[in-house]
Amino acid sequence: MDIDVLGTLEVREQGVSVTPTAPKPRQVLALLALHADHVVPVATLTEELWGSEPPRSARPTLQTYILQLRELIGAALEQGGEPQRNAKDILMTVPGGYLLKTRDGTSDVREFDRLAGAGYRSMDSEDYREAAARLREALALWSGPALGDIQAGLHLEPQVKRLEESRLCALDQRIEADLRLGRHRELLAELTVIVSRYPTHESLCSQYMLALYRSGRRGEALNAYQRLRTTLVQTLGLEPSSALAKLQRAILVSGPIGAPAPAAGPGSGSGLAGTPAGLGLTRTA
Known part of the structure; x- marks a missing residue:
C-alpha cells in the first residue's frame, strides 16, 4: 500500500x-x-x-x-x-x-x-x-x-x-x-514569498536579511528587520531576539558591499550564533 x-x-x-x-x-x-x-x-x-x-x-x-x-x-x-x-x-x-x-x-x-x-x-x-x-x-x-x-x-x-x-x-x-x-541571489525570490507567509519567523527573516545584504541591497535588509520588529511588537508585544538585533547592527555598521570593512572589535567575527550561515558579511556580492 x-x-x-x-x-x-x-x-x-x-x-x-x-x-x-x-x-x-x-x-x-x-x-x-x-x-x-x-x-x-x-x-x-x-x-x-x-x-x-x-x-x-x-x-x-x-x-x-x-x-x-x-x-x-x-x-x-x-x-x-x-x-x-x-x-x-x-x-x-x-x-x-x-x-x-x-x-x-x-x-x-x-x-x-x-x-x-x-x-x-x-x-x-x-x-x-x-x-x-x-x-x-x-x-x-x-x-x-x-x-x-x-x-x-x-x-x-x-x-x-x-x-x-x-x-x-x-x-x-x-x-x-x-x-x-553562496546562493544568496538565487534565494531572494523564494525568501520574499516565505517571509510574507511567516511574518514573525525570526530565522527566516535573518536569512532574508543576509541574502539581501550579500546581493548589495543593504537598505532592504534593514527594512526587513524593521518590518519584523513592528509585527512582533504589535502582535506579540515582543522585541526581536538579541541574535537578530545583533545581525541588524552588524549590517548597519558594515556599510555597503564594496566599502571598506569596519575594524574588528572585541567579540566580532564572521559568525553569529542563532543566524544561518553566520554573519557572513563579506564583500562577495
Whole structure:
C-alpha cells in the first residue's frame, strides 16, 4: 500500500486508489494512514470524528466507514490481480482498534523523514552541498499543506501541525545550506514569498536579511528587520531576539558591499550564533 499525506490524501493498493470521496471515511483513512502499521484505537477514531461527546450511534457508524474502506481495498486487490488476499488482511481488526498494513508499500512521510534526517546529518558534518540536495529532495515530496483536503479533528489537527512544523524546519535548514554555498541571489525570490507567509519567523527573516545584504541591497535588509520588529511588537508585544538585533547592527555598521570593512572589535567575527550561515558579511556580492 502506498500512502501520500504531504498534500492531498491519496492511498493506493496495487496502484489503484482506495481513497473515498465522502468526508468522514476520508478522515478515518487519513488517521489510519498517518499511523500505518500501528494500531489506532476505536476511541481515538471516535474522538477524531465526533469529538469528546460522540453520538450513541458512533460505534456502528465507524464500523460502516471501515466496511466502506474495505470494499474499496477489495476492489483494488481484484483489479490489481491479487485475489489471494482480501481487504481484512490490509485493514485489520485487532483488539481495541484497527491497523492499516503497508507491507512493502511507500509512505511519503517516512521518505520525507529519511531524506530530511540525512540532510540534517550533512549539516552537522558541514557538507552543505549534500545537505541542500537531500533537504531539497525531502521538500519536493510536498504538493501542498499536509492533508489539505481533510477536515482535521481532535487527533488529526496536531498531527498536521507537527508535519507542517517538520516542513518548516527542513525549509529553514535547506535555505541555510544554500546561503553557506553562496546562493544568496538565487534565494531572494523564494525568501520574499516565505517571509510574507511567516511574518514573525525570526530565522527566516535573518536569512532574508543576509541574502539581501550579500546581493548589495543593504537598505532592504534593514527594512526587513524593521518590518519584523513592528509585527512582533504589535502582535506579540515582543522585541526581536538579541541574535537578530545583533545581525541588524552588524549590517548597519558594515556599510555597503564594496566599502571598506569596519575594524574588528572585541567579540566580532564572521559568525553569529542563532543566524544561518553566520554573519557572513563579506564583500562577495
